[in-house]
Amino acid sequence: MNSGLIPVRYATALLDFANASDLQDRVYAEAKTITKSYFRFSELRTVLDNPVLAKSEKRKIIILAAGDNMSKPFERFLDLILENNRENHLLSIALKYIDLFRKQKNIHYGKLTTAAPINAATEKKLMAMVENTTGGTIEMEKIIDPQILGGFMFEVDFVRWDASISGQLRRIRNEYIEKNNKIV
16 A cells, blocks of 8 residues: 555544544644654654564553543554554654644644744734635744844745845845856
8 A cells, every 4th residue: 555545544534533523623632742752752753663562562652652641532543553553654644634634624834933032912913914814723833043133934834934134134145146147
């Protein structure tokens, strides 16, 4: 079976099961926790790919990575994954579930990068502007990066606005390089 199809099929089944149980929001939070655990602890993938490790131990590790108190749909789903030896696809399944859930609920993912923390009023205005434009809600991740020097960079889904000072300086630099190349 195509490894791209496995996550799609399992994530779709998990979403359907979570919808039937009316616990899709909780399963969404668990899927996000698992993906964060994968990115925080790179050894997690190696441990779950280990064929010598017993399924019961893998189950304990996954439950720990998901935040201990798992919902019944996710526990049953986890058992299904382990039974079918698909634990090596868990990250892809969780990411696909997050994607499917966001599409179903019309949630857009945004990332706001600023040089310094912004106040709550500015954040609310920005979120309201995006929500009015997209017609859905936004889930925003805030990042403080002093290297942008000032201003902000804002990404929603796959659209990026760069109003940072470092971005402006980079554009000015590229313009001068381009003009100098035409002269030479």
